[in-house]
Amino acid sequence: MRNYLARQLVQLVVVVFGISLLAFGILHVLGDPVLLLLPQNAGKAEFERYRHLLGLDRPLYVQYGKFLAGAVRGDFGKSWYADTPAFTLVLERMPPTIYLTLSGLVVALLISLPLGILAALKRHSWVDTLCTGLAVAGQATPLFWLGIMLIIVFAVRFKLLPASGYGTWQNFLLPSFCLGATLAPITMRLVRSGVIEVMNMEFIKTARAKGLAEPAVVIKHAFRNACIPVITVLGLQFGQLLGGAIITETVFAWPGVATLTVDSIRNQDFPVVQCAVILLALLIVGVNLIVDLIVGVIDPRIRT
Amino acid sequence: MSAPTKVEVAELDDKRAETIETSRGMRSRLRRLRWGLAASGVFLLIVASAVFAPQISPHDPLAVNIRHRLAPPAWMEGGAPQHLLGTDQVGRDLLARIIYGGRVSLVVGAGSVLIAATIGVLFGLGAGYFGGRTDWIIMTGINVMLTFPFVLLALAVIAVLGPSLTNMILVLGVAGWPIYARVIRAETMAIREREFVLAGRALGMSHARIVFRQIAPNLVSVIVVIATLQVAQVIIFESFLSFLGLGIQPPTPAWGNMLGEGRVYMLNSWWIATFPGLAIFLTTLVINLMGNALRDWLDPHLKL
Numbered sequence: 204m205r206n207y208l209a210r211q212l213v214q215l216v217v218v219v220f221g222i223s224l225l226a227f228g229i230l231h232v233l234g235d236p237v238l239l240l241l242p243q244n245a246g247k248a249e250f251e252r253y254r255h256l257l258g259l260d261r262p263l264y265v266q267y268g269k270f271l272a273g274a275v276r277g278d279f280g281k282s283w284y285a286d287t288p289a290f291t292l293v294l295e296r297m298p299p300t301i302y303l304t305l306s307g308l309v310v311a312l313l314i315s316l317p318l319g320i321l322a323a324l325k326r327h328s329w330v331d332t333l334c335t336g337l338a339v340a341g342q343a344t345p346l347f348w349l350g351i352m353l354i355i356v357f358a359v360r361f362k363l364l365p366a367s368g369y370g371t372w373q374n375f376l377l378p379s380f381c382l383g384a385t386l387a388p389i390t391m392r393l394v395r396s397g398v399i400e401v402m403n404m405e406f407i408k409t410a411r412a413k414g415l416a417e418p419a420v421v422i423k424h425a426f427r428n429a430c431i432p433v434i435t436v437l438g439l440q441f442g443q444l445l446g447g448a449i450i451t452e453t454v455f456a457w458p459g460v461a462t463l464t465v466d467s468i469r470n471q472d473f474p475v476v477q478c479a480v481i482l483l484a485l486l487i488v489g490v491n492l493i494v495d496l497i498v499g500v501i502d503p504r505i506r507t
Numbered sequence: 508m509s510a511p512t513k514v515e516v517a518e519l520d521d522k523r524a525e526t527i528e529t530s531r532g533m534r535s536r537l538r539r540l541r542w543g544l545a546a547s548g549v550f551l552l553i554v555a556s557a558v559f560a561p562q563i564s565p566h567d568p569l570a571v572n573i574r575h576r577l578a579p580p581a582w583m584e585g586g587a588p589q590h591l592l593g594t595d596q597v598g599r600d601l602l603a604r605i606i607y608g609g610r611v612s613l614v615v616g617a618g619s620v621l622i623a624a625t626i627g628v629l630f631g632l633g634a635g636y637f638g639g640r641t642d643w644i645i646m647t648g649i650n651v652m653l654t655f656p657f658v659l660l661a662l663a664v665i666a667v668l669g670p671s672l673t674n675m676i677l678v679l680g681v682a683g684w685p686i687y688a689r690v691i692r693a694e695t696m697a698i699r700e701r702e703f704v705l706a707g708r709a710l711g712m713s714h715a716r717i718v719f720r721q722i723a724p725n726l727v728s729v730i731v732v733i734a735t736l737q738v739a740q741v742i743i744f745e746s747f748l749s750f751l752g753l754g755i756q757p758p759t760p761a762w763g764n765m766l767g768e769g770r771v772y773m774l775n776s777w778w779i780a781t782f783p784g785l786a787i788f789l790t791t792l793v794i795n796l797m798g799n800a801l802r803d804w805l806d807p808h809l810k811l
Contacts, residue, residue: 214650221651226663233667327535339799343792345743347750348784351770355777446656450747454770464659465751468666476666480659487654 310383543800627687
């Protein structure tokens with residue numbers, strides 16, 4: 204187990220390093236911060252002055268070192284727009300994003316677990332066909348369009364739920380359903396295939412042979428083992444889920460990190476964009492590590 | 508590295524269980540093939556309507572007509588027969604704009620998938636064939652890219668480069684390679700151990716000749732399947748970027764920016780946001796159906 208943990212941690216450090224390089228490179232190699240910062244008609248001398256002021260006239264690796272040293276201490280520079288540290292701005296917006304992601308995950312599980320298990324137990328029945336159909340349709344539905352359709356139906360037409368906003372439980376319903384519904388198809392397929400795989404195994408036969416009732420076989424023996432691939436994939440999907448949350452936030456004007464990021468991109472406020480990108484990536488890496496550890500604990504085959 | 512084990516566990520796919528119940532599996536596979544055939548018919552229609560847009564479009568997609576602004580679809584009260592799907596906020600014909608909008612989506616989809624597949628296949632072949640340090644570096648790159656939410660990466664790059672058609676194709680193309688690389692790497696590693704590769708080495712073939720003449724031809728079906736399914740993903744991402752105003756700029760019609768404009772008017776004019784979304788849905792749906800059928804046809808054991 205210790206070996207497994209060590210390997211995971213090395214991997215984590217490398218990935219985080221790569222992400223910081225990517226986030227730094229996007230701004231400093233692809234673009235020129237000064238060009239974005241100053242008005243286009245600014246003189247050449249002005250550009251040079253700013254370049255020197257921001258330390259942009261030094262070699263790239265020195266700049267990257269400075270950036271990294273700051274980032275490790277949570278210092279991503281001040282927002283060019285709001286004159287507060289970028290880190291504080293992003294951190295403030297983190298909770299809504301996390302709540303949205305979690306509630307989306309819950310919705311996805313509520314849809315996909317029962318349907319996936321049913322489809323697996325009654326293969327080639329109408330439930331199975333329905334699930335397959337739903338999955339195919341779900342995977343083709345653009346999340347932001349689904350969000351708008353939900354708003355038009357539930358908020359505009361029937362006036363049942365708020366179209367945007369944050370704070371009450373009603374505000375959570377549409378966004379988390381929207382997010383959950385887009386993650387559900389793939390989870391459902393995995394639950395289904397996981398359960399099918401497990402139901403054909405020897406220990407299920409043993410459980411049946413010793414006279415266990417069918418529900419006990421399904422819940423205690425089949426489902427627990429089917430959980431392993433599901434948890435792994437949910438972990439791997441977490442990045443996608445967060446990506447989905449980003450899209451959902453922009454549709455429902457959710458006050459999370461994504462809305463902040465998109466606004467900052469519009470304002471060309473790069474310290475904030477950089478900080479948000481890195482913190483979100485860290486969140487994903489952290490969740491992936493936790494998932495790996497959980498899977499390592501429940502499935503001893505993986506540890507070696 | 509832990510990544511391969513993770514992927515292996517994740518891929519306890521329904522394919523493997525499917526082979527157990529061969530006859531039923533065959534039947535559902537046949538059904539998927541039939542669906543795929545129907546879908547490719549629809550897809551050809553969509554492509555044809557985009558190619559021949561000037562000939563079949565009922566109106567000029569940019570022609571403004573303030574007197575007919577916000578006209579509902581023809582079958583609704585107040586709808587005009589010459590505007591089948593209604594008009595937008597400045598009286599442009601929605602049907603014409605949707606027909607022209609397909610051009611953008613298809614061009615971006617095809618262009619960026621070509622770029623992503625080229626990069627991904629080269630990296631995947633390199634990592635799988637050479638193994639060792641090359642493999643480690645490329646796998647780390649893949650992990651970094653897959654950790655990063657694709658949306659966020661695309662947003663950040665577009666923010667620096669500025670929105671345009673070319674930039675969008677480039678960004679979606681360059682950001683999309685890890686999916687190909689991961690699958691191609693695994694397949695290459697398996698093929699590398701086959702006897703004909705060994706024979707090639709024994710005959711003194713160069714690495715390049717073995718990789719491109721012996722291994723790569725075996726991967727064509729895998730590449731075709733992933734690329735097809737990826738076109739659908741890219742179309743969704745492209746429309747999301749345009750929806751945010753970071754993609755195709757108005758007045759050029761694209762499904763995404765039409766949706767974005769429609770969102771502003773969704774309180775009273777639901778059709779502006781609904782129909783472009785339906786176009787995205789239909790296109791991605793038929794592409795996914797085609798991709799699934801292709802997978803069954805070309806390589807039934809492929810796990811994606």
